[in-house]
Amino acid sequence: xxxxxxxxxxxxxxxxxxxxxxxxxxxxxxxxxxxxxxxxxxxxxxxxxxxx
Numbered sequence: 001x002x003x004x005x006x007x008x009x010x011x012x013x014x015x016x017x018x019x020x021x022x023x024x025x026x027x028x029x030x031x032x033x034x035x036x037x038x039x040x041x042x043x044x045x046x047x048x049x050x051x052x
Contacts, residue, residue, distance in 0.1 A: 001035070003015055003039075004035065004038075004039055009039045009040070009042040009043040009046065010039070010040075010043045012035070012036075012039040013036050013039035013040040013043060016032045016033075016035045016036035016039060017036050019032050020032045020033060020036065
């Protein structure tokens, strides 16, 4: 969550994806999935905003 909270959305997405790869049966795996998608979505939003 640290990367997400400081606005490093790409790093957050990679971190959550790595957590899912390493701990797929975790009790909070659903939250990791949600946060990974949310992080990559925010990354995409920032990328398109800078290209306008």
